[in-house]
Amino acid sequence: MMSEILDPTSTPRPRALDWLRVGTGIAAVLGILLAATGVQVGEGEAVVVTRFGDPVRLLNVAGLHWKAPWPIDAVARVDLRRRTFETGHAEMLTRDRKNVVLVGFAVWRVSDPLRFYQSIGTVEDAEEKLDGLISNAQIGVLGRFDLSALTSTDPTTLRTEEIEAQLVEATRTVASERYGIEILTVGFQRLSLPEDNVSAVFKQMRAERRQYAARYEAEGAEEAARIRSETDLEAARIRAEGSEESARILGDSEAEAARIYAEAHRKDPDLYRFVRSLEALDSVVGDETTVILRTDSPPFRLLTSEGN
Structure with a gap:
């Protein structure tokens, strides 16, 4: 063995390879520690840190955070983005005793991650809770409205926006206080009628059409009369x-004629009397009129030498 150690022909182990192995080992240990103690929080999410199963910290700022390694600490991620889900089919009764089958929808998000984790924990369980909550609210709210508020040919009777607003108000407080959920919108995705209600709805629609026609006819008659x-x-x-203009012109003409007569009488009274006598004679004697008068009576005296 000594000969092998002292053999000058043997090659010594490179020190660089030893350092590489040491560095790789350290990096692996650090990676394991980072994976066990580091928590990366992304945008649009929160992380609940639990210690032996009990929540101890809420991380809701994006970035890298630290915790004790498992099994001391564990993490539960909560999605804070808006979510939409469709409710199941539910048959409701309106105020006017009409049955309708509704399929609704809701837009919601987690507003209190810690409460959400403690009360529900998963999106699937949350939507199951919301389905029951919204169905109960629909029963109460729709019972205050007639069927025409949901479906009608008259836009003035439709009140879907008001109904949806009341549904949000009826579910928002409970969802927030119990489950840490904020309900943003509750609406109707589909609405159908049971077979026994279809004829009643068609009858109502025909009556509304007749009312429209009668109203338009009345408005047309009123406009025509106006x-x-x-x-x-x-x-x-x-x-x-x-008539006023004609009377004015006639009055002006008569006034002008009177003025001309007066002017003629002023300038030549004899001529004026002569002309007036001729006019009087013309108005009395027609084409086939025979008048017997004394020759000295006016205006015939104009024909005698005495009248000249």
Whole structure:
């Protein structure tokens, strides 16, 4: 053995290889420690740190955090992003005693990760709880509305937004206080009617159509009457203005004629009387009129030498 150790032909082990092995071992140990004690929190999530099964710390800031190694500490991750789920089919009774089959939906997110972890823990269990909570709220809220508030040809009777807002209010407090869940939206995805209600709904829709037609006819008749009334008033106004203008023109003409007569009488009274006598004679004697008068009676005296 001594000869093997002292053999000058033997090659010594490289020291670099030893350091590489040591470094690899240290890195492996550090990796194991990091995996056992480090907690990476991502965006949109929170981490509940438990010690021997009891929650001791909540990590809700993205980044690297530290904990005691397993089995002392363990972690439970909670997704904080918004989630949407569809409720099951549920048959409800409206205020006017009509059955409807609804499929709803809800948009929710975890608002209190610690409460969520302690009360539910998983998304599947959370949606099961929410399904029952929303179904109970639908029974209470829809019982305060008629069927026409859910389905109608008249937009003024639809109240779906109001119903959905009431559903959110009816479920929000319970979901938050019990489960650490914030309910953002509750709505209706599908609505159907049992067979015995279909004919009643069609009858209601036909009645609404008739009401629409009657209302439109009444509005049309009212508008036609208004237009006729305005037309009659405008025609009467135009006729009145025409009569007024005609009377004004006639008055102006008569005034002008009187002025001309007066001016003629002032300038030549004899000529004026002569012309007026001719006008009087023309108005009295027609084409086939025979009048017997004395020659000295006016206006015939104009025909005698005495009247010249």
